[in-house]
Amino acid sequence: MTRHTPPRPVEVEEFLPELRGRRRQALRLHPRPGDPGRGQSSVGGPLLWPAGESWPTCAEEHGASLEDAPPEGAAPLVPIVQLFRRDAPDVPFPEGTDLLQVLWCPYDHEPSFGPRPRVLWRGSDEIRDVLDRYPVLDDPPEGTVPVPCVVHPEPVTEYPGWRNMGRDLHTALWDRAARMEEQTGWSYEEHLSEAPGIKVGGYPDWVQDAWRMVCDGCGAEMDPLLTVASWEYDPGSWRSWLPVEERAGVDEHHGPFSFEDAGSAQGAAGLTLGDAGSVYVFECRKCPERPIKYGFDCS
Ligand SMILES: [Zn+2]
Ligand SMILES: [Zn+2]
Numbered sequence: 001m002t003r004h005t006p007p008r009p010v011e012v013e014e015f016l017p018e019l020r021g022r023r024r025q026a027l028r029l030h031p032r033p034g035d036p037g038r039g040q041s042s043v044g045g046p047l048l049w050p051a052g053e054s055w056p057t058c059a060e061e062h063g064a065s066l067e068d069a070p071p072e073g074a075a076p077l078v079p080i081v082q083l084f085r086r087d088a089p090d091v092p093f094p095e096g097t098d099l100l101q102v103l104w105c106p107y108d109h110e111p112s113f114g115p116r117p118r119v120l121w122r123g124s125d126e127i128r129d130v131l132d133r134y135p136v137l138d139d140p141p142e143g144t145v146p147v148p149c150v151v152h153p154e155p156v157t158e159y160p161g162w163r164n165m166g167r168d169l170h171t172a173l174w175d176r177a178a179r180m181e182e183q184t185g186w187s188y189e190e191h192l193s194e195a196p197g198i199k200v201g202g203y204p205d206w207v208q209d210a211w212r213m214v215c216d217g218c219g220a221e222m223d224p225l226l227t228v229a230s231w232e233y234d235p236g237s238w239r240s241w242l243p244v245e246e247r248a249g250v251d252e253h254h255g256p257f258s259f260e261d262a263g264s265a266q267g268a269a270g271l272t273l274g275d276a277g278s279v280y281v282f283e284c285r286k287c288p289e290r291p292i293k294y295g296f297d298c299s
Helices: 017-022 167-184 188-193
Strands: 024-028 078-084 099-109 114-122 154-158 199-201 223-229 278-283 292-297
Touching: 017 167, 078 223, 114 223, 114 278, 114 292, 167 188
Parallel strands: none
Antiparallel strands: 024 154, 024 199, 078 099, 099 114, 199 223, 223 278, 278 292
């Protein structure tokens, strides 16, 4: 079953024409538990990995916490997202590649005490022999490794939320956005700007203050590559962002938050990153090796 975000309930640009040039496309992945194959796009699924290439590890010293005892040696990274270009035609894959793989080490790392991602771009046709079995991290911190999910990639239109715009624009739009909400019943921040959930591109849906990510190599502002959020929507945002296919039986007043629904679309990938936070991966597309930076925040 595919997943579709409902049509945007308000023509944002009619109320806030300044946003015309800020429109972006994000690719919502809509992961749902399943049995993805190596040759499929997935969240938390098996990766198409060359047999001759060693599995990546993190050699960082991981501090133990009350709950978590990190492994003695290097920790094998865990698969987070695999995305084939055929499922993401608008994502700017580097030339000659058609496969994006993101893994992470789920323990706490600088700069924000969250998982440390690694990003790989590959040409899938260059992978002849495929790695059959890869090392699995024993006993990772709870909620930091997604359950295997198939994905339902869907492009959506986004506008910057309040944290993702400069002070001048914020000031210029604030009163009109409030009037728009009064007139239409839809909140700019929660319903009309950034898509929540796991997505490629678009605007990062920050929980706390926005970080500005600048490339160490060339000094350019980096582009959002991937947001890995714990939840696909929350009690505020579901009205606009819950896929139409998953609305049957949803109580309009309480939303899809009954106990029977726990773990359904909202937290389908089984992630609880801190207090339902997100990991954000940025890349520099001006530097040929596409360096990344990342951050983590939660409430
Ligand atoms: Zn690590
Ligand atoms: Zn750069």
